[in-house]
Amino acid sequence: MLSDTLPKAASKTGEQIAVxxxxxxxxxAGTVALKPIWLKIARGEFLxxxxxxxxxxxxxxxxxxxxxxxxxxxxxxHRDLVTRVPPHLREIGIVFQNYALFxxxxxxxxxAYGLRTRRVSKVEITERVRExxxxxxxxxxxxxxxxxxxxxxxxxxxxxxxxxxxxxxxLLDEPFSALxxxxxxxMQVELREIQSSLGLTTVFVxxxxxxxxxxxxxxxxxxxxxxQQIGTPDEIYDRPQSRFVSTFVGDANLFSATLIxxxxxxxxxxxxxxxxxxxxxxxxxxxxxxxxLFVRPEHCRLTEAGSPxxxxxxxxxxxxxxxxxxxxxxxxxxxxxxxxLRVPASTVMAPxxxxxxxxxxxxxxIFPKE
Amino acid sequence: xxxxxxxxxxxxxxxxxxxxxxASFLAIIQYSLRAHVPGSLDPGGFTFDNFTTLWHLAxxxxxxNSLLLxxxxxxxxxxxxxxxxxxxxxxxxxxxxxxILLISLTPLFMGEIVRTYSWMIVLGxxxxxxxxxxxxxxxxxxxxxxxxxxxxxxxxxxFTLPIVVVMLAAALSHIDRNLERAAxxxxxxxxxxxxxxxxxxxxxxxxxxxxxxxxxxxxxFATPQMIGxxxxxxISTMVYQVGFASFNFPLxxxxxxxxxxxxxxxxALFNTGIRRLEKYGAH
Numbered sequence: 001m002l003s004d005t006l007p008k009a010a011s012k013t014g015e016q017i018a019v020x021x022x023x024x025x026x027x028x029a030g031t032v033a034l035k036p037i038w039l040k041i042a043r044g045e046f047l048x049x050x051x052x053x054x055x056x057x058x059x060x061x062x063x064x065x066x067x068x069x070x071x072x073x074x075x076x077x078h079r080d081l082v083t084r085v086p087p088h089l090r091e092i093g094i095v096f097q098n099y100a101l102f103x104x105x106x107x108x109x110x111x112a113y114g115l116r117t118r119r120v121s122k123v124e125i126t127e128r129v130r131e132x133x134x135x136x137x138x139x140x141x142x143x144x145x146x147x148x149x150x151x152x153x154x155x156x157x158x159x160x161x162x163x164x165x166x167x168x169x170x171l172l173d174e175p176f177s178a179l180x181x182x183x184x185x186x187m188q189v190e191l192r193e194i195q196s197s198l199g200l201t202t203v204f205v206x207x208x209x210x211x212x213x214x215x216x217x218x219x220x221x222x223x224x225x226x227x228q229q230i231g232t233p234d235e236i237y238d239r240p241q242s243r244f245v246s247t248f249v250g251d252a253n254l255f256s257a258t259l260i261x262x263x264x265x266x267x268x269x270x271x272x273x274x275x276x277x278x279x280x281x282x283x284x285x286x287x288x289x290x291x292x293l294f295v296r297p298e299h300c301r302l303t304e305a306g307s308p309x310x311x312x313x314x315x316x317x318x319x320x321x322x323x324x325x326x327x328x329x330x331x332x333x334x335x336x337x338x339x340x341l342r343v344p345a346s347t348v349m350a351p352x353x354x355x356x357x358x359x360x361x362x363x364x365x366i367f368p369k370e
Numbered sequence: 371x372x373x374x375x376x377x378x379x380x381x382x383x384x385x386x387x388x389x390x391x392x393a394s395f396l397a398i399i400q401y402s403l404r405a406h407v408p409g410s411l412d413p414g415g416f417t418f419d420n421f422t423t424l425w426h427l428a429x430x431x432x433x434x435n436s437l438l439l440x441x442x443x444x445x446x447x448x449x450x451x452x453x454x455x456x457x458x459x460x461x462x463x464x465x466x467x468x469x470i471l472l473i474s475l476t477p478l479f480m481g482e483i484v485r486t487y488s489w490m491i492v493l494g495x496x497x498x499x500x501x502x503x504x505x506x507x508x509x510x511x512x513x514x515x516x517x518x519x520x521x522x523x524x525x526x527x528x529f530t531l532p533i534v535v536v537m538l539a540a541a542l543s544h545i546d547r548n549l550e551r552a553a554x555x556x557x558x559x560x561x562x563x564x565x566x567x568x569x570x571x572x573x574x575x576x577x578x579x580x581x582x583x584x585x586x587x588x589x590x591f592a593t594p595q596m597i598g599x600x601x602x603x604x605i606s607t608m609v610y611q612v613g614f615a616s617f618n619f620p621l622x623x624x625x626x627x628x629x630x631x632x633x634x635x636x637x638a639l640f641n642t643g644i645r646r647l648e649k650y651g652a653h
Contacts, residue, residue: 065551065555067551067554087555088554088556088559089557093555094552096548096551096552098546100548100552102549102553103571104570113558113566114557117557117558161552161556162555165556165557
C-alpha cells in the first residue's frame with residue numbers, strides 16, 4: 001500500500017527530490033506517534049497529509065521542521081542529510097494554524113524577521129519585504145500591527161513571512177481552519193496559485209478532506225500513526241484501498257455482502273437474495289465470505305423496488321441541497337443501516353416509499369469485513 | 371437586589387476592614403499635622419513643622435536608602451527570578467518544575483523574623499557564608515555582610531523572589547510557543563529567539579514583577595532593622611526609631627505619609643510603563 005512513486009510532473013524534470021523520509025518514526029513515552037515511514041516528496045510538489053487528529057500528521061510535520069527529533073531513520077532535504085540539523089538551519093518556511101505572527105512587531109518587521117537573522121543587507125530587506133507583501137497583496141499594510149488585521153490578512157502575512165526567506169520546503173499546519181468558509185475558498189485558490197507560480201515544494205497538514213482533494217498533487221491519508229494510502233486526489237477518491245480511506249475521503253455507501261467467488265478483478269456477490277456480478281479496481285481481494293462492499297453515492301442509481309439486481313431500500317429522508325437532493329434510504333444491507341444517494345433537486349420522494357438501489361457494474365470495491 | 375441575596379452579608383467584612391483602614395489612615399494624617407510635645411504622648415496644636423523637619427539630611431538618606439534597596443533588590447530578584455521562572459515553565463520533567471516552584475515559594479512559608487534570623491546566621495562574620503569562603507581560601511578575612519546594604523539586599527532578594535518568580539512564570543506561560551517556533555523556522559537560534567521574541571513578550575510580566583518587588587521591599591521592616599542593625603536606615607526603620615525610640619508620633623506619622631506618597635508615585639510610574647507595553651500587543 002505504501003508507494004514511493006513520484007508524480008508524473010516530477011519525472012519530467014528528472015525526478016528531483018525535495019524531501020526524502022527514510023524510516024523516520026517517533027514515540028512519546030511509549031506511545032507510538034508515528035510508525036517508521038518511507039516517503040519521497042518531489043520538488044514543486046504539493047503534498048497533503050490528511051487524517052483525523054492524533055493520526056501522526058502533525059508529528060510528521062514537526063519532524064520535517066526539526067521541532068521533534070526522530071527516534072530512528074534519516075531525513076533528507078534537497079539531498080542534504082538533516083536528521084540532526086537544528087530547525088533554525090533547515091531553511092524551511094512554516095505557516096501555523098494560529099499564524100503565530102509576532103504581536104510586538106509591525107507587518108513589515110514580521111516579514112523581515114527571517115531576512116534579518118540571515119544578515120541580509122538593509123536595502124535588500126526593504127526590497128524583498130516589499131516584494132513578498134506585494135505577492136500576498138498587502139503592500140499597504142506594512143506598518144500595521146498584526147492585531148489590526150483580519151484573519152485572512154494575518155494568514156497572508158504569515159505566508160509572506162515564510163516565503164520571503166525562499167524556503168526549500170513550505171510547511172502548512174492546518175492554515176485554513178481558523179477562517180470562515182468563503183474566505184477559506186478564496187485563500188486556498190490564492191495559496192495554490194502562489195505555490196505553483198513559485199514552484200515551491202509544500203507539505204500541507206489538514207483533517208479536511210475537501211481541502212485535500214482540491215489543493216493537492218498527492219495526498220497521504222494517515223491514521224493510526226501511519227500512512228494508509230498515498231496517491232493523487234483522484235486515485236484516493238476513486239480507488240480507495242481500505243475501508244478507512246473510503247469513508248474518510250468523500251461520502252461512501254458501505255453494504256454488508258457475501259463474496260461468493262472471484263476471478264481476477266471480477267467478483268460474484270450476494271446481498272441477501274440479490275446476486276451481483278461486479279468488476280472492482282482492486283488487485284488484492286479478500287477471501288470468499290462476509291465482506292464490505294463500497295460504492296460512491298454518485299455511482300449508485302435510484303430504481304424501482306424489485307428491479308433485478310437492485311438493493312431494496314425505503315426512503316427515510318430527503319435533504320434539499322439546492323443543486324441536488326440528498327436522499328437517505330433505510331437499507332437492511334447498509335453497514336450503518338442507511339445509504340445515501342444524490343438525485344436531481346426536482347425529485348419528490350415521500351418517506352416510506354419502497355425503492356431499489358442499482359449498483360454500477362464497474363467501480364465498486366470490496367474490503368474485508370471489520 | 372433579589373439576584374444577589376447574600377451580597378450584603380458577604381460585603382460586610384470588607385466594609386469593616388475598609389472602615390478600620392480609613393480611620394487609621396485619617397488618624398495618621400491628623401497626627402502628621404500636629405505638634406510634638408516633648409515628654410508627652412499626646413500631640414499639640416496644628417502645624418506643618420513635621421514636614422519641614424523631613425528636609426534634614428538623615429531623613430533624606432533614609433529615602434535614598436529605601437530607593438536604593440528597592441532598585442538593587444528588584445534588579446537581583448529579576449536576574450535570579452527570570453531564569454528560575456523560565457526553567458519552571460519550560461522544564462520537561464514535572465519533578466523539576468515542582469522542585470523549582472517549591473524552593474522558590476518556601477520564603478513565603480517562613481515568618482519574617484525567622485527568615486531574617488536565618489540570614490543573620492548565614493551572613494555573620496563567623497557565619498556560614500564567610501566560613502565557607504575562608505575555608506576555600508577565596509577570602510583572607512570575613513566579608514562584612516551584617517550591618518551593610520549588601521547584607522540587607524541579599525535577605526530582601528530572598529524575601530521578594532517568590533512573588534517575582536510566580537509573576538514571571540505567569541507571564542512566560544502565556545507566550546504562545548508557536549511564536550518561538552516561527553522565529554526558529556525563520557533562522558533564529560535559541561539566544562536570538564529569546565532576545566527578540568520571548569523577552570519582549572514577557573516585558574509586561576517583568577514590569578509587573580518589578581513594581582511588586584519594589585512595593586514589597588519598600589514596606590519591609592524586620593529585615594533592614596535586624597540585618598541593617600541601625601547602620602542601614604530606611605523609611606520604615608526610621609518611622610520605628612522616631613516613633614518608638616523618641617516617641618515623636620507626629621513626626622513618625624508625617625514620615626510614613628511621605629513614604630506612602632513616594633511609593634505611590636513610584637508605582638504610578640510603573641503602571642504607565644505597563645500600559646505603554648500593553649499597547650504593543652504582548653498579551
